[in-house]
Amino acid sequence: MTTENPVFACRDVNVHYGDKHAIKHVDIDVGRSEVLAMIGPSGCGKSTFLRCLNRMNDTIESARVTGSIMLDGQDIHDRKQDVVQLRARVGMVFQKPNPFPKSIYENVAYGPRIHGLAADRGELDEIVNTSLRRAGLWEEVKDRLNQPGTSLSGGQQQRLCIARTIAVNPDVILMDEPCSALDPIATARIEDLIDELRESYAICIVTHSMQQAARVSQRTAYFHLGDLIEVGETKKIFTNPQAKLTEDYITGRFG
């Protein structure tokens, strides 16, 4: 399924882990200012596919990615494409909050520092400030910026990780089950946040919660055993899925 002027355009993407064919011939687009949800039974390759988009699979020795993935018309596997810059443009939030063993301030300042985004301390303060605000964490941490990031609660840590990601001002944010370690209230906050962030960033989110996919996403993709079964408007996928497999999954008959 194609989108007009997509951020990401993926064609015939395959991933092998050694002999295992984990992603099979996937064609998918990610539009601007949209939240794309990826759902599917465990082990179907959602994380694997997500990790293709910022080339995190490079860090896995056995992984081999083929096919074309265009970010704004540029192949991310191109020789000219620097993976450092790619990851600055495509941020990622993980399933388990993973703040660095640094202060809250330094956690957020880390990305801007390594990419040289701030000319002086004042600018850096500004970036940290706005990132924490946008992640909805500012009010809770403004008096304790020098405390370690690990001293926050799980939900706060996850928002800190989101703040850390948006501090480098990416175009796309990838989220791999960002709420699966959180309680319902922290989850609701993150979902609200995703909704706000959508205005400025394209977001791909992997989730096991159908309700969450329905709440936050505009489009939903259903994966099954490495195949992309169908992708379309979230409303349509949940009310009127085209494929039998999708229907079975969302009605809870499978997975």
Add this chain to the structure above:
Amino acid sequence: MSPSIVLVLIVALAVLAFQIGKARSIAVAGGPRHTRSLHSLPGHYGLLTAFWCVLPALAVFGVWVGFQDSVLTRLVLSNMPAEQQSLPADQLGLLLNDLRNVVAGNVPASMVSDPVRQAASDFLRLQHVAHLSLAGVALGIGVVALLWARRRIRPELRARNEYERMIEWALFACSAVAVLTTLGIVLSIVFEAGRFFGTVPITDFLFGTNWSPQTAIRADQVGSSGAFGAVPLFVGTLLISLVAMVVAVPLGLFSAIYLAEYAAPRLRRVVKPLLEVLAGVPTVVYGFFAVTTVGPMLRTVGEALGLSVAGESALAAGLVMGIMIIPFVSSLADDMITAVPQSLRDGAYALGATRSETVRQVVLRAALPGIVGGILLAVSRAIGETMIVVMAAGLAANLTLNPLEAVTTVTVQIVTLLVGDQEFDSPKTLAAFALGLMLFLVTLLLNVIALYVVRKYREQYE
């Protein structure tokens, strides 16, 4: 019948007891097909019986062997002529020494005085009797205990639970032995050091800068009265440890980083054990290497540079000690680095950090407490290391910070103070205990801090 044969017999009795207990339990159950009516397996009854049988026998054996010699000596002594019994304490000690030597066969009986020879043959005769009665008493008690334990066997006897409790007690006893022995050693060091500080003021020892422990052996001898200022030794020890750490920390840490973060898994599988093998090289071999290779080499290099390097220098000893410690540092640091969760690395990579940025700013940062702990452990190794410094650092108690000169360390001085014939209560000998106490306190402190830091760090990622 010698005590070791008695011991063998006790073991044999235990095997017998096991069989008897097992058979008895099967019998009370009503035959091998009915053992399910027993609370525990027949083997448990056997083990329990063996335990109960051996325990009292062994206790008797231990007490008997422990006290036999002193009791016999006293008996023999009381049979000696009054002339010998009324000897002053030190001469009596000599006499007893002779007696023991004759009994042990170290000295032929023809070389000692008549009363001693007589006493020795008395002693041997009594010893023979004592051994026979030991065999009788120990085995007799064992058999009585065996019969008692056998009578206890009923189907509802909880042999398994009792046996478990006995295992627990046996293990406890073993660890108690280890702990008590250590405690005993520490106490004796403290006690002897206390005696030393009775003759040499502790402030002289801790702050004095002159170390020359030669004291007059005889009262009428002219010569030095001995100076026990340990500062030169402390400084020497620190200097050598410092050189060692300057070598070991960067090399060990960087090789750990390479192995943990950069090396291909196959390479890592080969290199890591190799590096750990280095830790198994006996230190005397390193010392050898320091004396024959590193020392002369430094000398040549020094001459070329117009520096005077002593034949035995702190630098040579420190360099080699540093090499010895590398595997220690690297293996601990490697453990700490691999314990950093992958998710932290992923987080940094996902922000666009390069590998070295990730390692430097995230991984090392996270592993730092553990690495520091490892380094502290290595320092305490360096401070306590003896062989290399004995061979390569020299004996001169120079108070200097120049690593090109010969210095001496606490461990070296302990060795030299105690080597050769010594009077055991001269300040010179006792000084070794004071030094040992210092060494013990410092390394203990370092280890406690290091273990605390490492444990705290481990908890963080569990």
